[in-house]
Amino acid sequence: MTEIEKTLENHQVRPTAMRILIYKYLAEKEIAVALTDIESAFAKAERTTLYRTIKTFEENGIVHYIEDGTGITKYALCEPGCNCELEQDLHLHFHCHNCDETVCLTEHKIPHINLPDGYVAEDANLVLKGICEKCSGR
Amino acid sequence: MTEIEKTLENHQVRPTAMRILIYKYLAEKEIAVALTDIESAFAKAERTTLYRTIKTFEENGIVHYIEDGTGITKYALCEPGCNCELEQDLHLHFHCHNCDETVCLTEHKIPHINLPDGYVAEDANLVLKGICEKCSGR
DNA sequence: TAAACCGTGCAACGGAAGTGCAATTATCGT
C-alpha cells in the first residue's frame, strides 16, 4: 500500500484508482487548482466524477477550497496536520493577476482583527492580489 | 439638481432616472447587495440594464465590489473620498452565515502583510465570516 | 452468494455573468 493510499484511508476515503490519480495530481501541483484544471488534466474522466472526488476530499479534510476572487473555486491539499476549521490555522492566499495562479502561503497566518461589539468571527479569508514571484522576475 | 445627481456627475456618470433610483437603493441599504437583490427590487427593469448600471458605477468609482465567498458578487457604495485602488484604503468585510448579509467595516483596514521576496501585492481582500451584530442578539 | 453499498458515467438542470444588436433617448453643434 502506497503513501497516498494510506493518506486517503486515514481520512476515511477509499483509495480508488481515480482518487489516487487526482491526489497525485494535486500533490504535484504547487498551486491551487480549479475543477476545470483537473478536467483538462483528466480529459478521459467524467466531469462529475472529478467534481465529486474533490468534494469528498474536501469533506474529509484532504483539501481545502480557496476563494481567490476570480469567482472560480479552487482547491489545494491541506498541509499535514492542518485544521482548516480553526481560525488560527487560516493561512492566506496570493492570487497573481498575471498568470492567474493562486498559491497558499501556509506560513503566513491571518492576523487577528478586533471586531465591533456583537460580531462573532468564526472564519476568515484573506487573499492578496498582485504579481507573484514567478511573474515579477524576482 | 439633487445631491445624487451631483454625485453621479462628479464621477462622470450621466444621471439617468434608472441610475438615480439604483443609487438611492444602494444608499438606503446599509449592506452590500447582489445583482439579484437589485433585480428583485426593480422587477420592472431589465436585468441587463441593472447589470450595466452597476458596472458603470464600478468603473467610475461609485461602488466597489465585494467577494464575500458566497460566489456571488456584491456591491456597496464607496465612502466619500474612498479610493479603492490604494491598498491602505482597503477595508474589510463581514459576512454573516446566518442572515447571509455582508457589511462593510469601513473603519477596519486590512493590516499590512510582509510577503516573501518576489511577491508584489497590489490589492487585498479580507472577509471575516461568522455571526453579525443583528443575528448574535448583541 | 445475495444483498447492500459505493463509485462512476451520462444527461440534464439552474443560476449568474456576459455579449450583440436593435430601438430609444439624451446631448451637442450649428
Added chain:
DNA sequence: ACGATAATTGCACTTCCGTTGCACGGTTTA
C-alpha cells in the same frame, strides 16, 4: 429648433460553472 451623434436601455441568446438524479457496475459485507 433641428439633425447628427453618442449614450442608454431592452430583448434574446450564449457560456460557464456548479450541482443533482438516475442507472450501471464493481466491491464489500453479512
